[in-house]
Amino acid sequence: MTTRPMTFVQASAAALEEALAIDPTVVMFGEDMADDTGGGVFGVSAGLSTKYGDRVRSTPISEQAIMGAAVGAAVAGLRPVVEIMLMNFMGIAMDQFVNHASKLRFMSGGQTPVPLTVRTATGAGFQQAAQHSDMLEAWFGHVAGCKVVTASNPADAKGLLLSCIFDDDPCIFIENTLLYFGPGAVPGEAPPPGHRVPLGKANVVREGSDVTVVSYGRQVIDAITVVDRLAEEGLSVELIDLRTIMPFDERTVLESVAKTKRAVVVHEAVKRCGVGAEVSSRIHEELFGELAKPVLRVGARTSPVPYSAVLEQAYLPQAPQIEAAIRAVTA
Amino acid sequence: MPDRPTLRRMYELMTTIKQCDERFRSMIAAGEIGFLHFPVRGQEVVAAALGVTLRHDDYLVTNYRGMHDSIAKGVSLGELWAEYLGKATGTCKGKGGPMHITDRKSGVMVTTGVVGSGTVIANGLAYASQLRQDGRVTAVTFGDGATSIGAFHEALNLAKTWNLPVVFLCQNNLYAEKTAYSKFQTTPTIGERASAYGLPGVTVDGNDALAIHDALQTAVEHARSGRGPYLVEAMTYRFFGHYFGDPMTYQSATEREAAIAADPVPRYRQWLIQLGHATEGELVAMDDAAKLLIDDAVEFALNSPDPDLAELDLDVYAAEVAA
Numbered sequence: 001m002t003t004r005p006m007t008f009v010q011a012s013a014a015a016l017e018e019a020l021a022i023d024p025t026v027v028m029f030g031e032d033m034a035d036d037t038g039g040g041v042f043g044v045s046a047g048l049s050t051k052y053g054d055r056v057r058s059t060p061i062s063e064q065a066i067m068g069a070a071v072g073a074a075v076a077g078l079r080p081v082v083e084i085m086l087m088n089f090m091g092i093a094m095d096q097f098v099n100h101a102s103k104l105r106f107m108s109g110g111q112t113p114v115p116l117t118v119r120t121a122t123g124a125g126f127q128q129a130a131q132h133s134d135m136l137e138a139w140f141g142h143v144a145g146c147k148v149v150t151a152s153n154p155a156d157a158k159g160l161l162l163s164c165i166f167d168d169d170p171c172i173f174i175e176n177t178l179l180y181f182g183p184g185a186v187p188g189e190a191p192p193p194g195h196r197v198p199l200g201k202a203n204v205v206r207e208g209s210d211v212t213v214v215s216y217g218r219q220v221i222d223a224i225t226v227v228d229r230l231a232e233e234g235l236s237v238e239l240i241d242l243r244t245i246m247p248f249d250e251r252t253v254l255e256s257v258a259k260t261k262r263a264v265v266v267h268e269a270v271k272r273c274g275v276g277a278e279v280s281s282r283i284h285e286e287l288f289g290e291l292a293k294p295v296l297r298v299g300a301r302t303s304p305v306p307y308s309a310v311l312e313q314a315y316l317p318q319a320p321q322i323e324a325a326i327r328a329v330t331a
Numbered sequence: 332m333p334d335r336p337t338l339r340r341m342y343e344l345m346t347t348i349k350q351c352d353e354r355f356r357s358m359i360a361a362g363e364i365g366f367l368h369f370p371v372r373g374q375e376v377v378a379a380a381l382g383v384t385l386r387h388d389d390y391l392v393t394n395y396r397g398m399h400d401s402i403a404k405g406v407s408l409g410e411l412w413a414e415y416l417g418k419a420t421g422t423c424k425g426k427g428g429p430m431h432i433t434d435r436k437s438g439v440m441v442t443t444g445v446v447g448s449g450t451v452i453a454n455g456l457a458y459a460s461q462l463r464q465d466g467r468v469t470a471v472t473f474g475d476g477a478t479s480i481g482a483f484h485e486a487l488n489l490a491k492t493w494n495l496p497v498v499f500l501c502q503n504n505l506y507a508e509k510t511a512y513s514k515f516q517t518t519p520t521i522g523e524r525a526s527a528y529g530l531p532g533v534t535v536d537g538n539d540a541l542a543i544h545d546a547l548q549t550a551v552e553h554a555r556s557g558r559g560p561y562l563v564e565a566m567t568y569r570f571f572g573h574y575f576g577d578p579m580t581y582q583s584a585t586e587r588e589a590a591i592a593a594d595p596v597p598r599y600r601q602w603l604i605q606l607g608h609a610t611e612g613e614l615v616a617m618d619d620a621a622k623l624l625i626d627d628a629v630e631f632a633l634n635s636p637d638p639d640l641a642e643l644d645l646d647v648y649a650a651e652v653a654a
């Protein structure tokens with residue numbers, strides 16, 4: 001089979017197009033999204049409003065109104081896919097997403113599911129400083145009723161975004177700025193048409209027996225480099241890409257660590273109170289007696305994302321920290 | 332009509348802002364510095380009028396497109412440039428960057444990268460002044476797009492309810508990123524929205540120095556004299572799109588060309604000469620002096636050290652805590 005390359009932007013665009021094509025209840029809105037306002041600030045939605053008319057709309061700069069309208073539309077039976085340009089701006093839509101989208105199914109005794117999807121970009125490494133770069137997945141991981149998803153390659157991005165759109169719960173799909181638009185935006189292999197990646201199912205990227213590394217998003221790419229290098233030294237690392245960050249695939253993680261007895265959790269977000277804390281806790285709770293070493297976490301420092309390039313690089317967890325943690329836990 | 336020194340000071344600010352923006356863009360284009368810049372070229376006049384209207388100790392809240400506002404409020408050019416370059420000598424030690432300039436010395440209290448968020452913060456600053464009776468006015472600047480955010484409406488309502496000394500200055504440059512003002516605005520002007528909250532609001536030509544100066548002076552006096560908040564909408568235009576490098580495919584080239592042809596800075600310069608407020612020679616001297624200041628600022632910034640890595644753990648809390 002011949003393969004063709006696909007970028008992350010093309011992957012999200014393809015998922016949106018496919019969703020609009022197969023289901024007339026799918027609608028989209030966000031700032032600058034329609035073609036008469038630029039086709040999306042990063043071009044992901046280019047062409048869609050021309051093709052699908054009123055189902056793809058631009059909004060004013062009104063995150064609360066965007067999220068609230070998505071909640072209402074979802075309650076009325078549509079599948080809204082909204083774009084919150086950058087994840088930090090979720091702060092403005094927080095009431096609608098947390099107090100309403102995530103809880104209405106429960107509060108109504110199951111009468112009003114809210115099948116909406118939020119696409120939002122973020123990630124440090126671009127000198128965008130403290131209000132445009134945060135990885136905030138842990139905020140939402142703490143809220144019962146919503147799902148948080150991200151991809152480490154374009155094929156997964158397409159398959160996961162489609163699964164989010166057709167999932168019956170509110171989902172946040174994080175599009176890493178560097179992978180989508182930055183120098184790290186390396187194309188991957190395009191998946192076959194109709195490809196879906198199920199939510200709640202992690203991917204074992206590398207099989208190994210000495211130690212388990214659990215990660216997601218951009219750090220999977222860093223981890224692959226480290227893991228492959230360590231393989232040459234004879235260290236066998238099992239690398240798991242969570243794909244659905246929360247609720248995460250506990251089974252795949254626990255089975256792996258039961259085998260390797262050692263684990264490192266890696267993410268870009270601030271380590272303190274991050275997703276790594278939850279993953280590590282679950283491993284300790286289930287496998288405490290079997291662990292050869294306590295689980296280690298790699299994450300950003302407890303600091304807002306700094307502007308200066310030197311500070312930003314020191315803030316971000318990178319390959320050397322991942323390698324050091326793997327060595328420490330296997331020493 | 333402002334007095335002669337004020338008229339001339341406005342020109343000094345305009346030429347400094349214009350040249351700073353030009354220098355910034357040329358350095359990015361040459362690859363000497365590489366990061367996002369939100370150009371202010373075309374909006375110099377509004378900022379210059381604000382700069383000469385506010386007192387040095389008045390508070391200012393601005394946003395990511397705030398180079399002009401910061402310069403007009405009196406931030407030291409060297410520290411400003413050092414912050415743009417992420418250096419230890421910057422206004423914020425290189426930690427905040429161009430979208431987050433804070434410089435207490437000159438009254439630039441908050442620069443936000445989140446659209447509309449400054450409006451509500453301005454109320455708090457003004458409330459402090461009201462309590463302390465320190466006579467300060469707080470000015471907050473924001474774009475046309477920002478008026479779609481709930482915060483803007485809440486801010487106007489609270490400001491009037493508490494009768495706060497705030498001047499809300501909307502710099503309407505006709506676009507919010509790629510979306511034209513006409514596509515998200517349902518009333519003819521933003522200025523008239525003030526009446527919905529019971530405060531005075533005006534819409535003026537922000538590229539006409541006398542008109543915008545007059546409007547801001549009225550607004551600032553109104554706020555300072557205890558009569559409460561005021562909304563000023565200044566009509567203007569951004570010459571270089573949302574960010575430098577923006578292909579601007581969403582806007583008409585003729586519209587932009589017409590705006591550039593009516594460049595407010597040379598227009599004001601010409602007016603000064605015609606009315607005898609300054610001679611060509613004096614204005615050239617002002618242009619040259621601004622250029623020298625910028626040369627020095629850029630050199631200072633380029634020669635400044637990067638922040639120490641220890642800075643990552645400092646200023647997160649009042650006292651350092653373990654990362």
Ligand SMILES: Cc1ncc(C[n+]2csc(CCOP(=O)(O)OP(=O)(O)O)c2C)c(N)n1
Pocket residue numbers: 031061063085089092396444445446447473474475476477478504506507508573
């Ligand atoms: C709450 C929020 N939503 C979206 C953005 C992304 N964004 C940055 S600038 C901008 C346009 C703002 O337009 P306007 O208020 O007119 O100001 P201008 O940039 O024209 O000066 C947008 C949408 C943001 N920074 N904050």
Ligand SMILES: [Mg+2]
Pocket residue numbers: 474475476502503504505506507508
């Ligand atoms: Mg604007």
